[in-house]
Amino acid sequence: MILDFINNLINENFPTSSSSNDDCENLEAGKVYDDTSGGTLSDRFSLHVVPVDEKNNLFINRISYNTQTNAYYENGILSNKYLKKWAEGTYQWDNIKLKIEYDWKKIYLARVPDTEKRTPFNEIMNDDGEISWKFDYRIGSYIINSLILRLSFGTFDNSASVQWFIKPLPTMKNPDPGWKLIQVNTSGQNVNEIVDVSQFVKDEYGFILQVRLSGxxxxxxxxxKSQLFRQNFSVLDKNLETENDETFGLDVNVELKPDVIVDPLIKLSDLDDSTRDFVIHYEFSADDYQIISSSSSLDNEIDKEETDKEKIDKEETDKEETDKEEIDKEPKDLHVHSKLLSNHFSKLLKSKMGESQDKSITLNDSDISYESLEIILNYLYTGKLPIINSYDNWITLLCDASKFFIPTLVQRCEKELRSYLNHDNLNDVKTIANEYGAEQLLRYCDNFEPPLSQQLIETS
Incomplete structure (x- = not known):
């Protein structure tokens, strides 16, 4: 039984190098808090994001590797293996193998000995080893708030080296990110250090972590002479029951936040009909009437070629439609609460009213469309929006919400506009976001995934 366990642990049935891991066996992830995928590990396995207790808009995801069990664990759940075998969780790897020192009872990852390589010795161009892991939270619409790593490794002569690197995933703003060296205290043979690398990946959708063994x-x-995740080895102790500083050789702790945060709308009390003390007088511009008049004149010219009966019928229909349109364009008075407006319309009120104590204001099409005004007022009172299925309408509402200083409505528009973005309209949306102070939407544009063709060019 013991020999069977050792053989299963060591004989991983992986090739000596991999860039796609297509030959890895397909293993199910262990159960976690929920089944919602907040991201992907190495483009193949779902990452599960967990909300932080008593903290709004903060989430965590943690992936940890234990060498003795040769397994990954997610979110600190030790009762279930998230992935079995070290290569399963990797994005790419080359010249690495799990090794056991039976005399010292140690287990670790190291480069493949020359005696085990299938390539003839005189054809070996590089005896370095390399592993990378890819974390991508774009699918869950999360960006990184902080990233803390535990890195465990050892070097056993002065010329041996273990170096760690990190880079964010490609974006439109940075389509070809470069590797950044992670500074780790390498004094002594064995290193087990916690490193904060948030500066390299903050507000990014993901990252690639890489380690290189050489020398x-x-x-x-x-x-x-260079080893990763060296731990004690015992075939009689295969399960993790407790967690301490030695439990995981690699421990990746990611704190996340939504890429667009929508703050709750602050609702005021005592807003009943009896306390409506302010009037918004809305006047439609004369251009609306001119359009109607021009349309009628054009119709009259066409009518000259019609029969008298057709002409009479059409004139009656046109008159009904014109009357209806003119009624809709009559000035309107909207009775609202001044304390509701003072929180959002303050700049406009000041510019329109000056020092006047009059509890009314006049707006027209040059300030805001009547449709947008109705939507905004309804939102301020109820926190609800009508069904909007148009990119142009969301853009208009975003601009008006910014103009009238309604930050929560700006955020709602930012969140909805994400689904309309593509590489054709990206620059236009970015210009609008910059002009109207939609900072989250601007960041979303900057972090938008580059076209695959551009990524291939940058990496070639």
């Missing part, structure tokens, strides 16, 4: 004095055991 070592020339000898048959050169491969052994």
């Amino acid at each position: 070592g004095d020339e000898s048959p055991i050169k491969w052994q």
